[in-house]
Amino acid sequence: MVLGTDRRVLVLALARMADAIGNSFLIIVLPLYLASDIIPLEGLLGATVPVLGITVTTELLIGVLLSLFGFLNSFAQPFTGRLSDRTGKRRIYILFGLVLLGAASAAYVFAPNYETLVLLRALQGLGAAFTIPVTIALVNELATTESRGGNLGVFNTFRLIGFGFGPIIAGFVVAAGPYTFSGISLSGFDAAFYAAALGAFISFGLVTAFVSDPEKTDDLAADDxxxxxxxxxxxxxxxxxxxxxxxxxxxxxxxxxxxxxxxxxxxxxxxxxxxxxxxxxxxxxxxxxxxxxxxxxxxxxxxxxxxxxxxxxxxxxxxxxxxxxxxxxxxxxxxxxxxxxxxxxxxxxxxxxxxxxxxxxxxxxxxxxxxxxxxxxxxxxxxxxxxxxxxxxxxxxxxxxxxxxxxxxxxxxxxxxxx
Missing domain, CATH: 1.20.1250.20 (MFS general substrate transporter like domains)
Structure with missing residues (x-):
């Protein structure tokens, strides 16, 4: 399937798969986490949103938390993509985005309230805004006209594998908890959050060790x-x-x-x-x-x-x-x-x-x-x-x-x- 694909593209694809597994964990884990009563919601539930007149429910709070990632990620991508073009760099922004994703995933364990969860999810949306367009741009620049479609196909395949299997693994991790390691006890939720962070940091390691900017991006930072x-x-x-x-x-x-x-x-x-x-x-x-x-x-x-x-x-x-x-x-x-x-x-x-x-x-x-x-x-x-x-x-x-x-x-x- 991957014969003829640039080695760096394969590494980027594997890194994106590891990241996608970790990030897709949260699609399953966060709704369960809010519904578990671990995070206090009493002061929020039943209130009315002043502008919209909508009563706040657990489902609404879950929807806001999940949608925030998508909207912030999407609206920030043109700016992060443009920043990487203007500076002529790719790799450093991918690594920065992965750090934000991984650190925020681990920090969910220590979040005391819903407002902190919103802040962490916003940081993850920003992190994804750095990794997604910049990684795609790097894959594009590592390809030629004759190989671009195939390389992007390989990259998307690995990404979708990660996205598809992540929620399945997440449900198993949460259900199988709690866990004990060397006398330290972790709930199923804590283990899932740490596993999501691990996915981001595995990606960080792969990109650090095996991926470099194409030579042309160092010299041809875009002006227009x-x-x-x-x-x-x-x-x-x-x-x-x-x-x-x-x-x-x-x-x-x-x-x-x-x-x-x-x-x-x-x-x-x-x-x-x-x-x-x-x-x-x-x-x-x-x-x-x-x-x-x-x-x-x-x-x-x-x-x-x-x-x-x-x-x-x-x-x-x-x-x-x-x-x-x-x-x-x-x-x-x-x-x-x-x-x-x-x-x-x-x-x-x-x-x-x-x-x-x-x-x-x-x-x-x-x-x-x-x-x-x-x-x-x-x-x-x-x-x-x-x-x-x-x-x-x-x-x-x-x-x-x-x-x-x-x-x-x-x-x-x-x-x-x-x-």
Whole structure:
């Protein structure tokens, strides 16, 4: 799977996998931690948010804690990507982000109240804002036009493996506690937080030992780092990377809306938690299997056919999830959804990489990483609101967005590989 991939890209992929395992722990652990009464919430529950008039519940506090990471991470990425471009450095910012992620994970053990948890989660969002766009930029710069899609496919595959298995491991770690090591007792939660920190510091060690900046980034720090919305060439109305970013935002929403609907899906299909977990994981499984071959195929046959095919497949794959009536057909629909995402992910990043000027990979690729992060933050909120109208509504809404994404890519994004 990884033959022909630059060694440094493999190390970055392994480091990202270790980091993703640790960070995805918290998606499972933090809600359980707040619901366990370890952190006092009495002074917060039942209050009314002054502006919105919403009563504060445990679920709302969990949602704020989880969403804060996604929003802060996404909005900060253009700035961190631009900073790494302006200074001509990558590695130092990746290491800084990993330190923030790891230190904050370990500090959860000592947090006395909810406000401290919010502060630590915000620090983690900032840490991820340094690691994600800068790592992608470094992978892009270690590739050539002929290998970019394959390298990005390898990187995304390892990242998704970490993201997919992290929550499973986290649930086991919490449930199997408490632990005793050399007379020191750790609860399941403490062990999970320390394990998340360990993942970040393993990544730190791998990057420190095996990854260096490409020589060109030391000498070609970018000066012109303006964010483009309109196409500077005049060929299209929108800058192709911006258009692809909007399309990626819509794709991210389609992936994330499913998690909020767990109770609705299980009730409609007459199934339990196990089948839902398989359906949820189906998108990730399809991506793990297909990212590398599709990425490498896009190096050979072009980026645009896969982008168009992916968004063409995305709309019906999402829509049908709102009308299926059996667990098996939902699994099939989710697998097809994953195929569509795999056709877009690596080729889309490769397009941005092809178009990025020397020393501007961080700024350019952060448009896509920010858009995807925003999509995964917006998706659960959108589906949680729209499902009140009908079970089909959130899926139909996402399918319409997929059609808009297809139109954007078709009209605004040209092939970037030379003929």
């Amino acid at each position: 780092l303006s964010f483009q919305v309109r196409d500077s060439t005049g060929k299209q109305a929108l800058d192709p990377v911006f258009a692809l970013g909007v399309a990626t935002l819509f794709m991210g929403i389609s992936i994330a809306l499913f998690a909020t609907l767990q109770e609705n899906v299980n009730t409609r299909l007459g199934q339990g938690e196990f089948l839902f977990s398989i359906q949820f994981a189906a998108v990730i499984i399809a991506n793990v299997l297909l990212q590398v071959p599709i990425g490498r195929a896009s190096d050979q046959y072009g980026r645009r056919p896969f982008l168009l095919g992916g968004f063409l497949l995305l709309a019906p794959a999402v829509f049908v999830q709102g009308i299926v009536t059996s667990p098996i057909t939902m699994i099939v629909a989710r697998l097809i959804h994953g195929v569509a995402v795999a056709m877009v992910f690596a080729p889309g990043l490769a397009v941005a990489g092809d178009l990025a000027k020397e020393g501007q990979s961080g700024t350019t690729l952060s448009v896509l990483t920010m858009a995807f992060g925003l999509g995964t933050a917006i998706g659960p909120l959108a589906s949680g609101y729209l499902v009140r109208f009908s079970f089909l509504t959130p899926f139909a809404f996402s399918a319409v967005l997929a059609v808009v994404a297809l139109a954007l890519v078709y009209s605004q994004v040209e092939e970037t590989l030379p003929a």
